[in-house]
Amino acid sequence: MKSMRKLNKAGMILSMVIGMIIAACMSPAAGPEVVESDEAAAPAMQEVQSTLSIVQERGKLVCIGNSQLPGFGFLDSEGNFSGFDVDYCRAIAAAIFGDADALEVRPATARERFTILSSGEGDVIIRNTTWTMSRDTDLGMNFGPTTFYDGQGLMVRKELGVATLPDLQGASVCVITGTTTELNLADQFAAAGVAYEAVVFEDFDQSFTAYEEGRCDAVTTDKSSLVSRQTTLSVPSDHVILDVTLSKEPLGPAVRHGDDQWFDLVNWVVYATMLAEEHGISSSNIDSFMGSEDPNIRKLLGLEGDFCSKVGIANAGCFVDVITQVGNYEEIYNRNLGPDTVFDLPRGLNSLYTDGGILYAPPIR
C-alpha cells in the first residue's frame, strides 16, 4: 500500500513534468514570440496583423505545397522539397528575406490546403491550385497571376485503344477528391453522355497506385501532373495521355482575402520572374545588367525608383535576389519541367506573349 501511494505521487509529478516539457516543445516560434505577442497583444486586438509582418517576425515563409507531384512539388527521400511550385515559394522568400531558403514548405493534401491558409497556418498556397470563381469568392481566396496554364486530361493504357471521351463508356476513372478535376470530370462526362464509375482517392499516390494496378481504366488530373506522374509508373510507355482537354486549369498562388499588401507582394514576385525573362535577365547574366540604361530594367533591378518598398520590403533590390537565387521564369520552368528533365514538357501557352504564349506581365513603373 505504501509503495502504491508513492508510485501514485511519482506518477502525478511525472505527468506534470511531461506536460510542461511538451508545452515547451511547441513550434520554434513559441519561445521568443510568446513574450513578444504578449506585449503586442493589446494593439493586435484592434488591428489584424499584416501577413508580411507576421512572416518577417517569424523569420521564414510558410508555403503550403505539394509533396507528391514530381516537377511541381515533391518531397524526395532525403526530405527536401523541389519543383516548379516550390521554386515560386523560394522566390517569395528570396524577395522578403534575401534568402530563398528562409522557407518552410508545409505539405498539404488538396483537402486541407484552403483551411490551412484561412486558419493562418500558412502564408500562401502554391500547390498546383486552380483559380476558380467560387474559390475566389466563397472560400475567401485571392489568386495571384497564373504561373502555369494547364488543362485537365485523361491518361489510359495504350492497349485499350481509347482515343476520345465516348470511348470511355462504362469505364472506371480514378480522381482526387476536393479538386476542380473531380467536378470537371462529372460535368464533362455528363455532357458527353458517358456513364462511368468515379473512384475517389485522397491523394496522387493512392490514385496512381490504383490506376497502375488496374483498379481504374483511366486516371484524370491536370495534364502537367499526368505527364509528371507518368514518369513514375512502372512502364511509362504503356500509357498515353488522351488528346482531350476537359477544362481550363490556370494554376497559380493563392492568398487570403483582405491583405492587399501581401497579395501585391506575391503578384509582383511572380511578375518579376516573367519580366526578367522578357528582358533576357537570368541568374547567370544578371551582373551584366546592373549598369543597364534601359529604364524598365533599372526599375526591375531596383536601380531606379524604390518599387520594393511599395510592397513593404525595405530592400530595394528584392527582385535581384529573386533572380540570382531562383532565376527567371524560363530558368524555373526548364529546371523543373524543361527539355533536360524527364518530363520534357513543351512550354505551349506558358511562353511569353512575344513567343506566342500568354504570359504577359504588367510593367513596373
Place this chain on the structure above:
Amino acid sequence: MTTAAGTPTDRSVLPVTERYTLLGWLRRNLFSDLFNSLLTIVAVASIFIVARLILRWAFNTAEWGVIPANFNLIMRGQYPAIEAWRLWLVIYLLGTTVGLVWRLIVGQFNTTARILVAIPLVLMLIPFFSMGTRLYLMITAVASFAGYFIAGYLPIQHRGRAASYFVMAYLVVMLILLRGAGADDGPMPPVQPILWGGLLLSLLLAFFGITLSFPLGVLLALGRQSKLPAIRVMSVIYIEFIRGVPLISLLFMGQIMLQLFLPDGFPLVDRVLRALVAITLFSAAYTAENVRGGLQSIPRGQYEAAQAVGLSTYQSTIHIILPQALRAVIPVLVGQFISLFKDTTLVALVGIFDLLGIARTIIANPDWLGTQQEVFAVIAVLFWIFSYTMSFASRRLERRLGVGQR
C-alpha cells in the same frame, strides 16, 4: 458448437498416468470421439494450407529488398541522418535507465531481465544490419548492464522515489536530445517534431499519449462519480461526447480547424503535438470509463471506513479508493493503452509520417512500386510485437498482483 460445451471431460478424474503419455494426450485432446477427430483433421488441413500459403509467399514471391533499403525511414522517418547519433544516445540512455530502475525496483537479475538484455543482442543477428549498427546495439546491451551495476553502488535510501527521479530525468534528457537546441549550425541543431517519424514517432506518441491520458482519465472518472452536480454533469458530457465520435474526426479538427479557434497571431502549435492532444483527449474518455468501473467495484464500506478514521474526501480518494480501484481494472486499462497505441496509426491520415504514414510513402516511391504486401506485413508485425508484449506483460502483472483471485 457441441464440443465446446458438450463433452464434460473433467481432467482431474482421469488417471494420472494417462496425462503424461503422448498417445494419451493426443487421444484425449484431439481424438476423443468421432466429431472431435473430424475437427482435428479439418484443423490440421487448414493449418497446413495457411502455413504453406504464407511460407510460399514469404520465401518465393515476396521481394524483401524494400525493407533494408528503407530501413532508416521505417525506424526514424525524416529525422536527419546526420543527427542519428542523438537517437542512438537516447537508446543507450534508455538501456542505462532501465538497468538502474531494474536494480532499484526489482532488485534481481531474473529471467525477464535476461530477456531484456538479450533483445539488442538478438537484433544484432538481423542480416542486413551494418557492422556499425551491430556495434551500437552491443553498446546498448553494455549500457544496460552498466546501469544495473552502478545502481548497486549508489547510496540510495528511498529506492522507489530514486527510480522515479531517474525516469523523469531520462525523459527530460530524451526530449532535449530529440528536439535539439541552439543554432541551426550548432552541435545539436533543432529537429522539428514533424520530421520525427516512423517507429520512433509511433512509440513516442503512444508513450506520451498513455502517460498524459491516464491522469486525465482518472480525474474524469472521479468527476463523474463526484457528489458535486456541476462537475459530474460536465464530466459526463465530455466522456459521452468523446466516446460518441470517431477519433479521426477529432484528429481532422485538430489539424485543420485548431487555428480557427485561437486568436490571431497565436504561435502555431506543432502538428504532431496537435495529434498527440487529440489522441490524449480521446483516450482519456475511455480510460475514465474503465476507471469508473473500478471505482464502482469498491464497496461502500471502504468510503465509510475512510471517513470514520477522519480522512478528508481528497485523502480517502488518493490513499484508499484509487489504489484499490486502479488495481481492479489493470487488465482493461492495459487494453485501453494497447488500443491507444494502435490508434496512433490514424495520424497517418492527417499527413504525419508515423510508421504507417512512412509505409504509405514507401509504396508510392517509384522505385518500390507494388511492394504493398511486403511493407505492410513488416509494419503489422512491428505493431503486433509491441502490442502483444504489452498484453503479455499485463497478464503477468495481473497474476503477480493477484487481481481477480480474491
Place this chain on the structure above:
Amino acid sequence: MQNIHASQVRPPFYRDERVLGVFSQILVVVIVLGLGLFFFNNMITGLREKHSVAITFSFLTQTAGFDIGESLIEYSRERTYLRAFVVGLLNTFQVAVLGIIFATALGILIGVMRLSTNFLVSKIAAVYIDIFRNIPLLVLLIFWAQGVFLKLPRVADAIVLADAFYLSNRGVAIPWGLPTDSWGTYLIVLAAGFIAGAVLAYFLREHGKRTGRMPLVTLWFIVTVAAVGLIGWIVLPQPMTLDVPTLEGFNTQGGKILSQQFMALLSGLIIYTAAFIAEVVRAGIQSVSKGQREAATALGLTAAQTLRLIIFPQALRVIIPPLTSQYLNLTKNSSLAIAIGYPDLFAVAGNTILNQTGREIEMFTMIMGTYLSLSLLTSFLMNIYNRRIRLVER
C-alpha cells in the same frame, strides 16, 4: 455521518467541504464556459474578419456537382449536397449493419472454438484472437485494400465462378435480383406472412407457458414465413428476375457489384471486430458457473439443449453490454473508409463536401452530430434492453 461530523465542530469556511464544493464547482464552470466562449469568439471574429464568411447551412441545398462511386439511393451530380450527405450516411449504415452481422457470426464461432476441448481448434482460435487484437485496424484495412484486393487479377482476367461471379481487383460482381411489376404485391404477401408467423408464435408461446412444454417457437415462425413466401412466389407472375453480371466493355455489367473498396472495408472490419467479439463471447460463456452445466447434465438435457437453454441465456446477460460497445466501435471505425476510398459518411461529408464548399464548421457539426446521435441512441436502446433482461432474471 456527515451531519454529525459537521455539527460537532464547524470548520473554518475555507476547510468546509460544502463551501469548497460550491466554490470549486463555480470555478470549474467559469473556466470551462470562459474557454468555450473564448474559442467561439475567436472563431466567429476570425471567420468574419479573415474571409467574411458566416456560419450557415444554406449551402446544403445547392447542387453538389460531383459523382459518388457507389450509392444505395439514386444520386447524380445534379443532386444537392444534402443528398450527397445522405448517400454517405446510408453507405456507413450498409457497412455497419453487414459488418455487425458477419462479425458477430465469426466472433461467436471463434469464441466457441476457443473453448473447444479439441486442443488444435482451441489453439487456432487463440492464435487468431492474439494476432488480430494486436494489429491496428487501419494497417489491416490498408493491407486488405492494397495488398489483397488490389492484387487480384484485372477485370479482363477476372476469376469467374459458375459464369455468374466475377472476382477482380474492381471488386466482386454477383447475380442480383431485379424486381418486376409484381414485386410490390409480393412484398405485401411477405408482410402478411410475417404477421401470420408472429401471431402463430405468440399462441405457441402462450400454449407452451400453460403446458410447460415449450415448442420450437422460432422454428415455427421461420417455417410459416418461408411457406407463405414460397406460395406467393409460385402464385405471382415472377416477382423478381435474376440479373447475372457479364463482362462487357471496361467493366462487368448487370448484377450487383461489391466494389473493391467496399469489400476491403467490410472484410477488414469483420476480421478485426470478430477477434474482440470472440473474447466477449468466451468471457460470457465462462462466466456461467460450472454447476449450471452439471445441473443441466444431471437433469438429462442434451449438450445442445444445455447450450441453448441454460448456458446461452445466462451468458447473454454478460455478453450484451460489451458486445454493444463492439458494435459501436465497428460503426465508428467504419470512418476509416477514408483511407481506402470508400464513400462513407466521413469520406463524403468530411472530405468531398468539405473540400468543395470549404464549410469546415458546418460539416464537422453535422458529422459529429450524426455519429453522436447514433451512439447515444444505441446506448439508450441498450439500457432499455439491459433493464428488460434484468427483470427476467428476478
